[in-house]
Amino acid sequence: MSAPHRPISALAEQVGQTVTLKGWVYNTRYGKGLAFVEVRDGSGIVQVVVSEEEVSAEAWRAAQDATQESALEVVGTVVEDKRQTGGVEVRATDVTLVSLAEPYPITPKEHGVEFLMDRRHLWLRSRRQWAIARVRNRIIMSIHAYFQEDGFIQMDAPILTGNAVEGTSTLFELDYFDEPAYLTQSGQLHGEAMAMAHGKIYTFGPTFRAEKSKTRRHLTEFWMIEPEMAFHDLAMNMEVAEGLLQRIVRDALADCADELEILERDTSALEASTATPYPRLSYSEAVELLTSEKTQEMLRAEEADRQREKAELEEERDANAARYGQAKKGEKRRIDARRIEIDKRLAQIEEDLRNLPRWMESAASFEWGADFGGSDETVLTRHFDRPIIVHRYPAAVKAFYMKRDPEDDRLALGMDVLAPEGYGEIIGGGERATDLEFLREQVEAHGLPESAFDWYFDLRRYGSVPHAGFGLGLERTISWVCGLQHLREAIPFPRLIGRLHP
RNA sequence: GCCUCGGUAGCUCAGUGGUAGAGCAUCCGGCUGUUAACCGGACGGUCGUUGGUUCAAAUCCAACCCGGGGCGCCA
Numbered sequence: 001m002s003a004p005h006r007p008i009s010a011l012a013e014q015v016g017q018t019v020t021l022k023g024w025v026y027n028t029r030y031g032k033g034l035a036f037v038e039v040r041d042g043s044g045i046v047q048v049v050v051s052e053e054e055v056s057a058e059a060w061r062a063a064q065d066a067t068q069e070s071a072l073e074v075v076g077t078v079v080e081d082k083r084q085t086g087g088v089e090v091r092a093t094d095v096t097l098v099s100l101a102e103p104y105p106i107t108p109k110e111h112g113v114e115f116l117m118d119r120r121h122l123w124l125r126s127r128r129q130w131a132i133a134r135v136r137n138r139i140i141m142s143i144h145a146y147f148q149e150d151g152f153i154q155m156d157a158p159i160l161t162g163n164a165v166e167g168t169s170t171l172f173e174l175d176y177f178d179e180p181a182y183l184t185q186s187g188q189l190h191g192e193a194m195a196m197a198h199g200k201i202y203t204f205g206p207t208f209r210a211e212k213s214k215t216r217r218h219l220t221e222f223w224m225i226e227p228e229m230a231f232h233d234l235a236m237n238m239e240v241a242e243g244l245l246q247r248i249v250r251d252a253l254a255d256c257a258d259e260l261e262i263l264e265r266d267t268s269a270l271e272a273s274t275a276t277p278y279p280r281l282s283y284s285e286a287v288e289l290l291t292s293e294k295t296q297e298m299l300r301a302e303e304a305d306r307q308r309e310k311a312e313l314e315e316e317r318d319a320n321a322a323r324y325g326q327a328k329k330g331e332k333r334r335i336d337a338r339r340i341e342i343d344k345r346l347a348q349i350e351e352d353l354r355n356l357p358r359w360m361e362s363a364a365s366f367e368w369g370a371d372f373g374g375s376d377e378t379v380l381t382r383h384f385d386r387p388i389i390v391h392r393y394p395a396a397v398k399a400f401y402m403k404r405d406p407e408d409d410r411l412a413l414g415m416d417v418l419a420p421e422g423y424g425e426i427i428g429g430g431e432r433a434t435d436l437e438f439l440r441e442q443v444e445a446h447g448l449p450e451s452a453f454d455w456y457f458d459l460r461r462y463g464s465v466p467h468a469g470f471g472l473g474l475e476r477t478i479s480w481v482c483g484l485q486h487l488r489e490a491i492p493f494p495r496l497i498g499r500l501h502p
Numbered sequence: 503g504c505c506u507c508g509g510u511a512g513c514u515c516a517g518u519g520g521u522a523g524a525g526c527a528u529c530c531g532g533c534u535g536u537u538a539a540c541c542g543g544a545c546g547g548u549c550g551u552u553g554g555u556u557c558a559a560a561u562c563c564a565a566c567c568c569g570g571g572g573c574g575c576c577a
Contacts, residue, residue, distance in 0.1 A: 029536045036536050049535080068527095083537080103512080108538050109526055110514050114569055170575085186577090211575055212503075224577060347507090351571075354506090358573095374573080416577095425577065473577025487577095498569085 005073075007043035011088050014078045021046070021074040021090065024125070025066045025101070027108055035063040037095075039072060045127070047081075047089040048074050059095040068107070069125070071098035120493060121502045131259035132489055135252060136478050138259075142251040143204070143225055143472070146244050152200040152227060157187025159206065163452035170210040172220075183208035186471060189401070189456050191228035192432060195467055196459055202227040212497050216486040217374075217424060219475060221495035228469035234403075234413045234431040237468035238389050241417055241427050242278050244472065245387055249273045252481050265483040269421060272385040279384055282392045283411070286372070286380055290363045295379060299363070302382075303356045310349050317342050371397040377425060381418045387426070391415040400442035403431045415470070423480040429470020436460040 005020040023041030030036070033052040038045055050063040066072060076092040105115075106122055116123045123129055147154070160176065161184050171182040187203040194201045207224040227240060249270055252260070260267055281289065289295060316338075359375045366376060371393075381388060392405055395412040402412035414430035433439050436457055443450055478490035488494040493502065 027538080029539050031534050031536060031539090032532080034534050034536080036539085038537085047537080051534080083535090085537095103528060105512070105527090107513065107527055110538095112514075112570090115513070207577075209576070213575065214570085215572070218576075222577065347571095351506095355572080371575095374576090428577065471577060476577055 008039070008041045008046045008086075009043035011044075011046055011078050011090070012086060015080050015088060016078065018075065018077050018093070019090070021048070021072075021076070022098070023072060023074075025068055025070045025072060026127075027068065028066060030064075035060075035066075037063055037066055037072070037074075039074060039090075040125070040130075042130075044086060046086060047084055048076060048092050048095075049089055050092040050095055055092055055094060059092070062095040062097040063092070065097060065100060066095075067101050068104040069101040069122075071101070072096065073098055117488070117494075117499065118502075124492060127262055129489065131256075131262040132478065132482055132484070133492065134259045135256050135263075135482050136474075136490065138252055138256050139248050139474070139478055139481065140204075142248045143244065143474075145251075146247045147200075147202045147227060150200070152202050153194075153198045155191075155194045155198070155201045155203060156205060157184065157190040157194075157203045157226070159184050163449065170212075172208050172210045185209055186224070187226050188228065188469065188471065191226050191469060192459055192467065193455070195228040195230045195469070196463065196465075199231075200227070200229045214497060216488075217476065219487055219491065219494055219496060222487075222491070223474035225472040225474060226469060228467065230465050230467045232431075232468040233466055234391060234415065234468060237429060237431060237470060238280060238391070238415060241415070241429070241470055241472075242276050242387075242389070245278070245417065245427075245477075246274060246276055248477060249481065260482070263482050263484075265481075269385075269483075270481065273387060273420070275386070278386055278417070279388045281380075281388060281390050283390060283394065284368065284392070286390050287366060287368050289383065290366050290372075290376055290380060295363050295383070296360055298382060299356055299360045299379065303353065306349050306352050306356070310346065310353075313342050313346055313349075317346075369394050369396070374424065377418050378422050381420050381422065381424075385420060387417050387419050389415055389417050391430075398430070400446045400448065401432050401439065403433045404438075413468075417470075419476070419480045421480070421483075423476060425473075426476045426480060427470050427472050429468065431466065431468040434460060434464045434466060436464070 005022045006014065008021065008023065011019065021039055021041060023039040026038040026040040026045055028035065028037050035050040037048045037050060039048050050060065052060050055063075062072070073096040074090060074092055075094040076090040078088050079091050080087060081089045104122075105119055106126065124133065144154070160174075160181050162176075162179070162181055171185055174181055174183070184205075185207060187205060187207075191201060191203050194203075203224075203226045205223065206221055208221055209218075210220065211218070227244075229236070229240065232240070253267060253270060253274065257267075355375065359379055362373060362375055363379050366372075372380070372390075380390070391414065392408075392411045393414045393416075394410060395402065395404060398412040398414045402414050405411035405413055412430065414428070416425050417427035418424060419426045433442070439453075439457065439460060440450065443453055475487045475490040478484070479487055482490070484490055488496060
């Protein structure tokens with residue numbers, strides 16, 4: 001039986017004690033008679049110092065052999081050292097190699113997206129991916145806590161379904177004992193049935209969309225949280241959504257400070273989202289803001305900002321290039337690294353400069369009745385420092401089950417929550433129609449097969465009540481909180497068009 | 503489906519018609535405290551594929567394959 005070992009995250013409380021660590025080699029550095037081995041164990045990373053004079057020949061050999069990601073068992077003394085992250089290091093008295101790793105493909109240097117995605121199973125070990133997974137876990141727990149503490153019951157909607165909910169999205173079709181079946185694109189309709197049994201429920205499960213989207217905001221398989229509440233109207237629905245996001249951000253800021261620092265997240269940008277209320281704009285108000293001179297001014301200012309930043313970066317790049325020839329090696333590496341950064345940022349600025357005129361055009365020419373495009377949503381959110389709730393959309397652009405606004409029949413009581421900083425729609429939902437005849441008409445008008453909805457119509461026959469709910473996209477929420485550039489980092493094994501492996 | 507950018511060493515990239523390059527990784531040697539350690543050396547290439555232009559193609563042209571980003575759609 002092997003010795004009991006301690007998690008690295010607990011070492012700070014064990015200064016002066018002898019401990020046993022089990023983990024993997026994250027990085028190594030060597031001096032004469034001295035080896036520095038960074039060990040990670042899933043809970044954290046610590047530097048182990050191995051001195052040739054202080055350990056056996058076998059242990060010294062093991063430290064020399066330890067390639068990146070080799071598995072190790074280390075016995076040593078915890079020593080305070082303020083230079084280290086975590087404030088401690090371990091002075092080894094014994095090192096045993098559990099397994100020697102072959103040359104590891106993911107080095108501590110830069111890698112491209114395709115290379116890393118092909119090795120996603122290994123990439124998960126990297127510090128940044130580790131931090132994202134921990135924030136994901138924190139967010140999941142916050143969601144459960146928020147609902148559980150408020151009397152919601154977690155229930156599961158089926159993943160295999162016989163019909164498309166909204167009739168618009170492209171679904172993954174499969175063969176179900178010679179019948180066509182689909183992977184669910186939403187658990188909402190079943191959620192409504194469960195809410196009529198329990199009052200307040202939420203589902204937490206995978207969702208599938210077969211759209212051939214190639215953007216940083218789309219996955220073909222993602223996780224969605226869908227609360228559904230009986231005796232709730234649109235205003236109450238907004239309060240639930242707002243409270244949920246507030247809880248998620250508060251918990252992440254309170255409990256994931258280290259992770260967000262690893263991710264270099266600007267947490268001050270998240271602070272505003274811990275305070276409610278979040279601004280509520282009706283669709284019509286949003287259209288007014290979108291087409292306003294204020295929006296044009298904001299976008300012009302943004303364009304000028306980009307131009308200025310572009311000029312500054314180009315100047316810095318040229319200055320670096322000029323002194324590159326005489327620079328020493330270490331300096332050259334710094335310049336190279338900085339140039340990669342500058343080039344990346346410049347590419348983004350070029351893209352923004354191409355996009356901004358189109359955004360201005362799209363915003364200015366927007367006409368009441370249309371659905372917002374991605375850029376319109378982004379433009380709207382730039383006026384605010386926290387999520388905004390847009391409600392009462394034209395019925396024509398929303399799903400068949402939405403309740404109409406009693407004060408304006410052109411409108412549906414739907415709502416979208418748009419995250420700040422360009423993260424877009426993270427919540428979509430609304431108040432559901434309660435009238436059987438209205439729903440029948442809508443199903444027909446949308447060209448959907450009435451037979452598929454017989455059970456759904458029953459919910460309006462037997463005790464139909466006002467009710468509402470929404471869907472929260474987990475990965476989009478994680479991306480926002482973590483400040484990610486792409487949704488694919490927010491889930492352990494992302495499924496995208498052209499990506500089913502590993 | 504459309505638009506756009508890209509594919510050069512294991513990795514990240516430079517190389518715009520004239521003998522294929524750098525840093526890192528790997529291996530060897532050096533250095534008692536390193537933080538993407540550093541210093542010296544070695545190893546490492548059908549320049550995505552096919553065809554064309556040319557005395558000569560990584561470089562120019564065409565088609566195709568693969569990937570990034572954007573639009574539409576949406577969480």
